[in-house]
Amino acid sequence: MPKSSTKMASVVYLLFGFHLIVIMSSSLPATSEVFAKQYPSTEPVEEKLTQLHFYFHNNITGEHPTAMKTVLPPKGSIHGFGATYMMDDPLTEGPSPTSKLVGRSQGIYALASQHEPGLLMVTNFLFTLGIYNGSTLSILGRNPTFIKVREMPIVGGTGIFKYARGSAVLTTYVYDITGGVAIVEYNVTVMHV
Numbered sequence: 001m002p003k004s005s006t007k008m009a010s011v012v013y014l015l016f017g018f019h020l021i022v023i024m025s026s027s028l029p030a031t032s033e034v035f036a037k038q039y040p041s042t043e044p045v046e047e048k049l050t051q052l053h054f055y056f057h058n059n060i061t062g063e064h065p066t067a068m069k070t071v072l073p074p075k076g077s078i079h080g081f082g083a084t085y086m087m088d089d090p091l092t093e094g095p096s097p098t099s100k101l102v103g104r105s106q107g108i109y110a111l112a113s114q115h116e117p118g119l120l121m122v123t124n125f126l127f128t129l130g131i132y133n134g135s136t137l138s139i140l141g142r143n144p145t146f147i148k149v150r151e152m153p154i155v156g157g158t159g160i161f162k163y164a165r166g167s168a169v170l171t172t173y174v175y176d177i178t179g180g181v182a183i184v185e186y187n188v189t190v191m192h193v
């Protein structure tokens with residue numbers, strides 16, 4: 001390189017080099033593994049808050065139950081500990097089973113407490129109405145069904161609810177143990193992008 005252009009380059013470097021390095025390094029991945037690249041966090045994205053209200057219908061009776069026991073509790077278990085159900089339960093606008101369908105709860109609930117009726121719920125709420133059609137919310141929570149108002153965390157979501165986190169507050173609307181039917185009111189508050 002001729003001397004003059006070297007000098008020029010160092011002047012340019014002095015004037016702009018530092019800034020260039022800063023700008024470049026902030027857009028370059030901080031790690032350089034092929035399978036994983038980490039970037040500095042971007043501008044904060046504005047989060048949206050959505051409130052949902054619907055009713056969940058669980059019906060383990062009849063020819064086409066919405067939930068089925070897939071694992072029996074072991075012998076001698078207390079409070080049905082270990083029993084596991086798979087559900088594909090309707091979610092509706094109102095409390096009546098014939099009310100407008102807004103989605104389904106597709107997942108598992110299992111009796112996870114030996115001390116009181118307490119469920120482990122691992123389920124996805126799939127919404128099917130309007131702009132929400134195809135979007136999901138994932139719930140992973142403890143549901144102590146004997147308590148009037150319960151709360152379960154929303155741990156994620158897809159579609160409209162991408163990057164979701166939030167809280168589901170629920171209360172039993174109808175519980176008919178002999179009829180095998182439970183209708184539960186849900187108020188869900190969710191933050192998402």
Ligand SMILES: *[C@@H]1O[C@H](CO)[C@@H](O)[C@H](O)[C@H]1NC(C)=O
Pocket residue numbers: 059060061062063064065097181
């Ligand atoms: C529960 O399901 C049975 C049959 O599958 C049906 O006869 C009954 O009406 C249902 N109960 C409710 C409250 O939806």
Ligand SMILES: *[C@@H]1O[C@H](CO)[C@@H](O)[C@H](O)[C@H]1NC(C)=O
Pocket residue numbers: 128129130133134
């Ligand atoms: C929701 O989406 C599915 C598949 O994309 C489609 O078959 C269905 O008709 C849609 N339902 C409503 C209510 O828009």
Ligand SMILES: *[C@@H]1O[C@H](CO)[C@@H](O)[C@H](O)[C@H]1NC(C)=O
Pocket residue numbers: 053169170171185186187
């Ligand atoms: C849900 O919100 C409505 C309206 O604020 C309220 O009347 C109802 O009691 C709430 N239900 C639950 C289960 O939190």
